[in-house]
Amino acid sequence: MTTRTKPASDALLLEIARKHFPNIETLETRNSDGLDFHDVAVWAIRAALEAAYTAGFAAATKR
Template identity: 65%
Template sequence: MSKLEQLLTQIAQNKLGIETLETRRSDSLDFHDVAVWCLRDALEAAFNAGLEQGRNANLSDKANT
């Protein structure tokens, strides 16, 4: 599992209560009712993780110049 997949799975578990993002070919396992505030929290967590990744890459680039 890639780092991105791990991050997205962790967000899904922590913010949405979704055990896995893998397709399980079962409607009851693959479709979830999610409150909008939980979805917002998950999107915000993903956005913040992207910002952090960008900051770390930027700092790494500056250190190498």
Template identity: 60%
Template sequence: MSQIDTILTLIAQKHLGIDTLQTRHADSLDFHDTAVWCIRDALEAAFKAGVELGASSPKATEAEIAKD
């Protein structure tokens, strides 16, 4: 599991009460009734995790940016 997948799974577990983000091919397992405030908390946690991950990542050089 990638670092991002791990972070998203932890957020889903903590804020949404969802055990896994893997498709399980069963409506009762793949669809969830979630309060809007829980969704907001999960989105805020994901945003903060992205900011932290971005701040700790090495910055691209001008040559790498020009290559794209």
């Protein structure tokens, strides 16, 4: 099941994705295997997940 995030979070996720996956232009589904599926190194996935975790932690402690 997919859960939609707030638009501000969408922008942050796109920023993280573009930084760690330069060949990914958008996080929107384009209904094309060539555009929606990518070969990605595990270290790039780890770095992106760490960046997302850090951003989430920062947002949670900001309250």
